[in-house]
Amino acid sequence: MMLLSIELMLNSVNLNLAAISHYMEDLRGQVLVFFIIAVAAAEAAIGLGIVVTLFRHRNSIHTDKIVSLKG
Amino acid sequence: MVQFLFFYFAIAVIGLGLTIVNSRNPVHGVLLMLVLFFHMAGLYLLLNAEFLAAVQVIVYAGAILVLYLFVLFLVTLREEVRISPFIEKGYWLGFVIAIAMFVTFIKGIQNFTLGTHGIYTIETIQQLTHTKAMGKAIYTTYILPFEVAGLILLVAVIGGIALAKRERKGA
Numbered sequence: 001m002m003l004l005s006i007e008l009m010l011n012s013v014n015l016n017l018a019a020i021s022h023y024m025e026d027l028r029g030q031v032l033v034f035f036i037i038a039v040a041a042a043e044a045a046i047g048l049g050i051v052v053t054l055f056r057h058r059n060s061i062h063t064d065k066i067v068s069l070k071g
Numbered sequence: 072m073v074q075f076l077f078f079y080f081a082i083a084v085i086g087l088g089l090t091i092v093n094s095r096n097p098v099h100g101v102l103l104m105l106v107l108f109f110h111m112a113g114l115y116l117l118l119n120a121e122f123l124a125a126v127q128v129i130v131y132a133g134a135i136l137v138l139y140l141f142v143l144f145l146v147t148l149r150e151e152v153r154i155s156p157f158i159e160k161g162y163w164l165g166f167v168i169a170i171a172m173f174v175t176f177i178k179g180i181q182n183f184t185l186g187t188h189g190i191y192t193i194e195t196i197q198q199l200t201h202t203k204a205m206g207k208a209i210y211t212t213y214i215l216p217f218e219v220a221g222l223i224l225l226v227a228v229i230g231g232i233a234l235a236k237r238e239r240k241g242a
Contacts, residue, residue: 001092004100007135008088011111014127022118025188027208030120031216034205037130038220042227044135048142049234055146 003047010040077117083110101139108132122202 014033021029087107094100108131115124195204209217 001097001100003139004091004097004104007104007131008091008107011108011131015111015114018115018118018120018123022120024185026190027204030123030205031208031213033123034126034209035216035220037126039223041130041135042223044138045227046230046234048138049231051142052145053234 003044003051007040007044010036073117076113080110080113080117083107084114097143098140101136101143105132105136108136120201122205 014036017029017033017036019029021027021033084107087103087110091100091103091107094103108127112124112127112132115121115127199207
């Protein structure tokens with residue numbers, strides 16, 4: 001749910017940038033939206049990779065149970 | 072007509088956002104997010120940004136959400152675990168902080184002076200299509216961020232492979 005909220009926040013920033021760039025009659029905001037989508041994809045991939053690796057070792061993704069650094 | 076579409080998309084986005092955050096089942100949350108991304112693409116279409124709407128649907132709704140669904144089913148989460156909140160009666164404190172941030176944003180917008188208008192007017196964008204206008208902007212002025220975005224994606228691919236490797240037992 002945390003990861004979904006990050007995507008929601010990134011989308012809200014995208015909408016803001018696209019709207020203001022439309023108002024200013026320039027394309028800078030929309031180009032930035034394009035790059036933000038690319039970076040969000042990369043970050044979602046790595047974040048989910050971490051979740052999968054964590055699940056493989058601890059068999060639980062309840063973060064309150066993941067309290068020791070020892071692998 | 073355009074007004075009616077804008078109000079429908081805007082209210083749908085807000086309502087869906089609230090529903091996603093409060094949903095018990097994460098798979099329901101991801102599917103509602105898919106609907107939310109389609110409404111966001113509709114909002115981009117109303118802003119004359121067809122390329123962004125297409126990229127949003129293809130990349131966000133088509134790739135990132137599918138990745139989320141894969142991981143959710145791999146992890147076999149039945150229901151979102153409800154734990155006791157970290158701060159007691161934290162709900163009202165969060166509400167007050169959110170209202171304070173909203174008031175700060177509104178006060179900031181009132182003292183906002185716009186910069187200079189750019190050269191890509193709406194008529195120019197509609198004449199050459201938005202894809203071509205974005206291409207002109209990205210490949211001439213913003214070529215360096217474009218290369219850096221390519222590097223970021225390369226790093227993400229390498230990181231994904233490194234995270235998913237299994238250790239070989241023995242040699």
